[in-house]
Amino acid sequence: MIEARGLAKRYGAKTAVDGITFDVQPGKVTGFLGPNGAGKSTTMRMILGLDRPTAGSVTVNGAPYANHKAPLREVGALLEAKAFHPRRTAYNHLRALAATHSIPKARINEVIELTGLGPVARKRVGGFSMGMGQRFGIAAALLGNPQTLILDEPVNGLDPEGVQWVRHLARGLAAEGRTVFISSHLMSEMALTADHLIVIGRGRILADAPMDEVLAGSSRERTLVRTDDAEALAAALGSGSGPVEVRRPAPGRLEVLGVSARGIAEAALSRRILITELTPQQASLEDAYMDLTRGEAEYQSLTTDHRETPGHP
Numbered sequence: 322m323i324e325a326r327g328l329a330k331r332y333g334a335k336t337a338v339d340g341i342t343f344d345v346q347p348g349k350v351t352g353f354l355g356p357n358g359a360g361k362s363t364t365m366r367m368i369l370g371l372d373r374p375t376a377g378s379v380t381v382n383g384a385p386y387a388n389h390k391a392p393l394r395e396v397g398a399l400l401e402a403k404a405f406h407p408r409r410t411a412y413n414h415l416r417a418l419a420a421t422h423s424i425p426k427a428r429i430n431e432v433i434e435l436t437g438l439g440p441v442a443r444k445r446v447g448g449f450s451m452g453m454g455q456r457f458g459i460a461a462a463l464l465g466n467p468q469t470l471i472l473d474e475p476v477n478g479l480d481p482e483g484v485q486w487v488r489h490l491a492r493g494l495a496a497e498g499r500t501v502f503i504s505s506h507l508m509s510e511m512a513l514t515a516d517h518l519i520v521i522g523r524g525r526i527l528a529d530a531p532m533d534e535v536l537a538g539s540s541r542e543r544t545l546v547r548t549d550d551a552e553a554l555a556a557a558l559g560s561g562s563g564p565v566e567v568r569r570p571a572p573g574r575l576e577v578l579g580v581s582a583r584g585i586a587e588a589a590l591s592r593r594i595l596i597t598e599l600t601p602q603q604a605s606l607e608d609a610y611m612d613l614t615r616g617e618a619e620y621q622s623l624t625t626d627h628r629e630t631p632g633h634p
């Protein structure tokens with residue numbers, strides 16, 4: 322269990338984390354999402370005692386990280402910035418880590434087996450591919466058989482088999498009653514892995530809810546429309562009441578949010594506008610995330626409303 326209360330971090334004039342309060346519950350995979358620069362890594366670093374909060378507090382399994390006598394047995398972490406000696410072998414690294422916590426040698430072999438590192442365990446980590454490096458980082462995180470796992474972008478650089486492996490691993494650890502806290506930018510993967518989501522933007526919490534609720538929150542229906550008169554249809558829909566949004570991904574095409582397909586057809590019929598395609602879209606985590614974080618990104622591209630639509634060249 323991770324408990325953050327009014328947790329804040331400022332770097333000079335920059336507020337990276339702005340007084341956030343949340344719990345990460347055991348027995349679940351909790352996804353930690355947010356645009357670049359939202360404060361995810363800073364939050365994870367504070368949980369692990371690597372950054373000192375400017376205000377507030379955070380505990381893991383009931384105590385601040387630094388107060389745990391054997392922290393590797395409490396919390397296992399994979400962080401983006403790794404500090405491994407490149408000339409040491411994976412096995413020797415794990416052995417050195419294990420020695421600091423009186424972890425038996427048998428456990429080293431267990432985590433090597435579990436993470437599929439067997440063939441490279443005696444090789445220097447400096448020569449590892451990105452995927453092997455991730456597997457090695459996860460092996461180190463699991464070494465102390467900790468109750469809580471914190472994984473910052475664990476699927477970064479992994480091939481599809483590796484991505485699936487991390488998903489099964491995370492779900493298996495949660496099923497054993499452990500606390501699993503994972504950050505990722507891969508929405509489709511997060512949708513399959515997490516039970517609960519915490520979404521932050523500019524250092525503040527935008528959502529803290531079960532996956533189902535976050536998906537339901539994006540219940541604004543989304544429909545792709547092709548028409549000979551996009552201009553007129555957009556104007557007709559825009560004049561309706563409610564949270565309607567009409568995007569213009571390409572000439573002759575509209576992406577309509579907040580109106581049913583029938584509502585769009587009726588609006589078109591009443592104005593004698595020809596529709597050549599009307600395709601309702603399934604709510605995805607990516608849609609829900611985009612809705613939640615719109616305007617929250619620190620670095621925004623100018624083309625966010627021009628997303629490619631599969632099957633529509």
Ligand SMILES: Nc1ncnc2c1ncn2[C@@H]1O[C@H](COP(=O)(O)OP(=O)(O)OP(=O)(O)O)[C@@H](O)[C@H]1O
Nearest residue numbers: 332335336337355356357358359360361362363364
């Ligand atoms: N050591 C530092 N000194 C100054 N500013 C920092 C420092 N570390 C982070 N920041 C700033 O704090 C903000 C939050 O950064 P953080 O790395 O926590 O975001 P993030 O959500 O992990 O982003 P990403 O998805 O890009 O990894 C950013 O604006 C970043 O530039």
